[in-house]
Amino acid sequence: MAPKRRATTTTTTTPVTNAQLKALINQGVVDALAARNVDRSRNGNDNHNSGMVENQVKFATCTLHGVTLTWWKSHVKTVGQDAAQDMPWNTLMKMMTATYLLFLKEISHIKT
Known part of the structure; x- marks a missing residue:
């Protein structure tokens, strides 16, 4: 019996620009x-702490x-980690927005 041949796989790489990569990521999101x-x-569940998004704050802050x-x-x-x-x-979004706006306000005073 003749030995079995292994299938060969060829991988082709295509260069991707930063803009293309960003577009792919945005589309994925x-x-x-x-x-x-x-x-x-x-599922009839429209709250923001259910199913796949229950760890949204934890993921975003990481x-x-x-x-x-x-x-x-x-x-x-x-306040503690938990x-x-x-x-x-x-x-979280309200806190981050308020903090960001305060930061911008402080920066604008520094520049003038």
Whole structure:
């Protein structure tokens, strides 16, 4: 009996520009949000702490860096990790927006 031949696989790489990569990521986010919305409407559950998004605050805050990460660590020290990560998504967004606007206000005073 003749020995079996292995199948060979050829991998082709295609260069991707930063703009193309960003567009792919943005499309992936749009697709994921659309799928989440379909799932929510199918299940009749439209709250912001259900199913796939129950760890939304935890995930989002794990992606922070720089000044924003410093701000978040300070907040966690103030209220505790469990309380910080258990806050509703809308609360986190309001806090981050308020902090960002305050930061912009401080910067504008420095530049003038």
